[in-house]
Amino acid sequence: MMKVFVPLVATATLAWSAALIAQAPVKSASVPPARFTDPDRVAKLTSSFGDIDRVFKEYAEREHIPGAVWGIIIDGRLAHVGVTGYRDVASKAPVDSGTVFRIASMTKSFTALAILKLRDEGKLSLDDLAEKWVPELAGLTYPTSDSPRLTIRHLMSHATGFPEDNPWGDQQLAVTDEEMSKMMRAGIPFSNAPGVAYEYSNYGFAILGRIVTKASGMPYRQYVEQSILRPLGMTSTTLEPRSVPAARLAQGYRWEDEQWKLEPQLPDGAFGSMGGMLTSARDLGVYVGMYLSAWPPHDGPETGPVKRSSMREMQQVQRPRPSSVTRASNGALQLYTAATHSASASRAIATSRTSSRTRAACPASARSCDGCRSTASASSRSGTERTRTGPARRPTRSPSCSKRAGSCLGSRSRPPC
16 A cells, blocks of 8 residues: 655635635735745755655655655745655666655545635535535434534534544545445444534545535536646646556555555545545645645735635634543553644654555644645555444544544544554
8 A cells, every 4th residue: 555645734624604705805905925034044944955855764764665755845846856765666666756646635635625616616605514415415314313414514624423434435436426326325324423523534525526526517536637736737646547657656555474565556436535636746846835825814916726815724723622531551641632732743744545544643833734834745655454344333422532633624633543
């Protein structure tokens, strides 16, 4: 399987109003873009590239990662790309700056961006009932009689109440639209009432992909390509592994029996909107640069496919995790708070694991979930993972029992487990 390390500006959105119809320009004071005053700033940052390369290479060797690429973005520009290892172990073909990796759950940020763009155009509201766009959800059996019906906002903030579905979700990438419809009509289990707790849901983002299709009037893949990828010039980014030239594709592997075993890429299907995207360091750098351009707020024309205010909206934490007390393996009591998470997450690297389970942790950056605002990286990686045939039904539990730390809408952030 492939593991993708993408310290990347995260996803999705927080909006408490109903649909925001496209707005006329507002009057404002003159606020030019922020500028740094140190004339040697870029040179000082550049001097650290060698140390950063060494950290990534040592990590790849220690964690049995066959190949990786990482990038450093300065002032919205991809200033450095580092590589290590192989994109194809059998042929020993090396990773280079043009290698295309599956980026797994970073796909969710594209899905969230598409939803926001449709929201900004007045085509949907974040508070629309999900069943308005996906009628198969109208027959869901909710866990309590006072449960609210699912909304787009619930889906984007991992607040659906669906049980966590890793690695099951990744294994559904290739299912057809009809197969997904059949699954939804058969019912989806709940572990909480919607809107009370954070629980990571690939299923929820597959449903959001269906909503993008319905609201835009075209397939999800076509809408993302036409409305996001093409305007940004992201020519190496795709949802279909078969469209990537063989000489550029990073294979996925799992480390088993002291050797790398190939994990074949699944073709794009109904679950592609939750984790099927593939991209290169160059394209990912453009994507991260777009998010960076939104901060801090400033005057000037809109140059991206989505408004800067909406991209800033994506960085607001939507669902924090309450404090909780747990018992460590040695029997000691541990208090978990938001401050605990902030300290631990600042030392974490955002990760996503394809063809199996996916994970991520929020760095210290105040404005991002699922990554930091200065680097982007990807790797093809191993791992022996548990499997299951579907989301397991579990008893309803209180929010304080959730394992997760919190989320931006369309994103996730969590402490190390």
